[in-house]
Amino acid sequence: MTSLLRNGFLTLLLSLALVVALVAIPADNLDPCADSVAAAATTPTWSVRVDSVARRVVRGHLPCASQLTGSDSLFADLPHLLRTSGALVLTTMLLVILIAVPAGIAAGRDRHNAWARSAGRLIQTLSSLPVIVWATAIFALAFRSGQSVMTNPWVTFTAAVVTLLLGDRLLGDVHDRVARSTHELLAEPHIRTVRAAGFSMRRHLVQGLVPPVADAIASRTLLLVGGAIVAERLYGIRGLGSLVFDALKSNPMEREVIVVSTVALVTLGIMMRAVAEGAAVLADGRRRM
Amino acid sequence: MGAPALKNPEPVLEIQDLVSLFETPAGVVRAVDRVSLSVQDGRVLGIVGESGSGKTQTFFGVLGLSRGTPGVVSGRARIGNVDVLEGLPEHIHERVDSDGAVRVVKDPAWRRLQEERLKGVLGHTVAILFQDPRRSLVPYWTIGRHLQEVLHRKGSAPDDARRGRAAELLRGLGFAEPARVLQSYPEQLSGGEAQRAMLALTMAIKPRVLIADEPTTGLDTINQALALESIVEQHERHRMAIVLISHDLSVIDAMADDVLVMYAGRVVARAPAAVLRDLPDEAVHPYARELRESRRRRTLGQPIVAGAAPPRPLSPTGCAFQLRCELRSRLDADRQAMCATEAPNLKAVTEVHSVACWGIAT
């Protein structure tokens, strides 16, 4: 548990420091929501900006309403946005587990199984295309069906999930790792003991595969969060990711929104990773988190 | 070890004319070539031979414990009352591809059929003591978990009783702190401790036959002795049949009632241990003779057995040992020619001693 907590804390600290330091660089226009110091004619120093951004984030209030959210409260919308982004990430991850894990196990168990090989090839081929390509294809399909179809929130959510699932090798990588782990597990000497002692091979396989599968998922979780924020922007889904990108594009840049959204996204990723690692610990008592 | 009174003269394990094939990049290898053996209750059968002689594959192929694509293509194997190979060879066949390559092909039904046959055999009638016990135990189960799994399957005693029984098994095998061992993972045990823990697992199964595959490999001398002592003790207590597989004739000599010598997948000699020990050189198969000599040569720093193992796949004709055989050069031309062209079958020299060699009078 301790190393996860330590890593999580260090990550949050670093992300906070990184984002605050970056957004505090005096860059463009004067902030119309500036406090009295920053509203002075001279460009405020970086330390003043850090201070003002940090104070606003901690207080959770802006001196005036955000142009993006229409609210002066930084945290009012947060639960809803986090739910949307979280739903996108979790749904995708669930589908990855339901598709890639059984296919990977089948491929790893019997490399001569024609069905498993074909399924594996299909998964690898489909997932070798980047998110952009899938998004473009989906938009082209949607255009043919009538542009109004993309205004339906369920359609856009499904489109986003499909894009994430198929793009950037998420499905392919997890399938590959599960297949390799299954093959390696079955080649381990202790598998003979399991057979020879009459233990349930199926149960043992499941328990033996939980740690590598959890590792595969944990390693892709944060990439998935990154993909999700791109998908939100692509499909106009109102989540943390689209908010961050809107804030990046805004003029002047709404730094506080970026800080809060980034930290929330990172926390989401860390929590999901913790769940995956927790599953690995449950399956293998030798692990220390 | 003295010959005990037989509980049951019927063999508890019997293999007849077993042929098992491996597919390798260089071609098809006959890992086991017409091997027949049997072992009765309470008897210890020792199988000796160098690496690659097929002594392990004889049993692992029958019991579905081999990796890769070995297939039992013919033969019978009975364990207890179960014919474990019934119907299986029909699902394996050789196929010659268009490029002339020979492939061993299994039907999809093969695996399911084998699992059906072995249900009730593995982990019930048969238990196996593997070499390299630290790697052979499940790395993420404690020793206690291993034993609990078996004991749970054996009976419906409550948890406490099973824990007590597990501790008792470990105590019986010389563990002074069973509680510590029960909580330990295999990687936390020494080689000798892991071997004895594995033996405890096999004892929990209460098998009719124990197959001990190279039980002393990788252990230091003291732990080798401890491991063998434990096996002997369990054998004397439970009177189960034991198949002891080793490349070391001294281990076989110390423990076995009957000895089978294997070379290149074939049985080349069979005799009771005491008989094999005392036979004159000219009556013993040349390979078995080399093995007997190897103990003496080891102390003098000489090669254990002269020559190298034959290349696999084997040429289809002739005796497998001919290239390393000292006896062959002393045979007449006719018998030398037979060594080159025809593999000798096992023939009785005496009532209890059989040998597969053209150079020994039968």
Added chain:
Amino acid sequence: MTKLIIPTAFNKRRRIPARMLSGLVLLAMLIAANIAAYIFHHERSDSYLCLAPSHIAIIRTALGAERARESSDATASFAFGFNCSGDAGSDASDSSARLFGTSPAPIARVGRPYTYRPSLIQSGNTDRWSVEAIDAAGRETGWLAVDPQSGVLTGTPLVPTTLDVRLTAKSDDGRARLQQWKLYVDDRFLLLGTDNNGRDVARALLEAMQSTVLPATIAALIVLGVGVPLGALSGFFGGRAASLLIAISSAVQSIPGILLIALAGRLSGWNLLLIMAAVGVVLLPETASGVRELVERFKRRDFVEAARELGMSDNRILWDEIVWHNGRQFIVERVAQSYAAAVLAEVTLGFLDLTDSLTPSLGRVLLVGREVNAPAMLVPALLLLLLVIGCFSLLPRGFAELWGRPR
């Protein structure tokens, strides 16, 4: 698998695997396209390629003229990064001044039908439409006709020319609303044709190539020049540096990379080279960790001890024996991945409409193609993208075969 046998300078016959050859050919083509993009970008700056028609909608009332200026969407107009001089139209933020809901295409092609369907924000029942198209010599052209009731403009130009077009909608109460623009009629041969606004797709793609392979080299250099040595040294010599690297790597990898890259882009004013550098920095921890794990695994092997016994220095063991002989495949894969990731990141930012519209970008071509649903733009742009990814997928596999490890 076919192999090409090429004699080398040392008179040894080396076999270049087919995958490697394909990858190298692709890479050469992409670099050539990249260089061509730089050359042609500076060479030509035809004003009529500035796709920013400024059109003016004017209300004339009985009491006098009220002028309202509106321009087409500046973002879409500058999608292909042409740096245009001249008036691109004023801000369109005054919503009361919007009279027309549509913008006409500024380019027409000789021999191809030109159509424009105007739409008034507030149309009257009895609007009557008329059109006037005057060429540079002041002559009115006859090929452009308007439907008096719907206002739909149609016609097929026969010669290349530049026209000042004025479309008027008059209502019964005497109000007249006008839309006027410059219409360029050209007859150039366009390899991939145009989109629905008459923009040259091939030219747009060529311009977009500026932001692909060559700039991505920055990311690759950061990964190779910083990530590999960092990982190797920390893995071999260990100590606090290794622990710090693990902690920082784990922390930085927790932040979505695209976010960091977008942030860097925004703060740099969407400077392409800084975006590429940000990609390299984002990939740095993963590369360093990977190299560190590899070096740690190999430094425990017997051959390292044997090398020390032979008197080899630690530096030579690390760089020659471990990194070069055992780590080169991994490093090649990471470098290739950094190229692909850099190009993909740039395309993603453009596709998300995050970059400056003046920056040439394959992503912006895709974005515009998607918005106007122009397969003529989408398909070639996607193919180009797949070629880039394919190139950097083939090269590591080719190296693997060359160095003897089948993939």
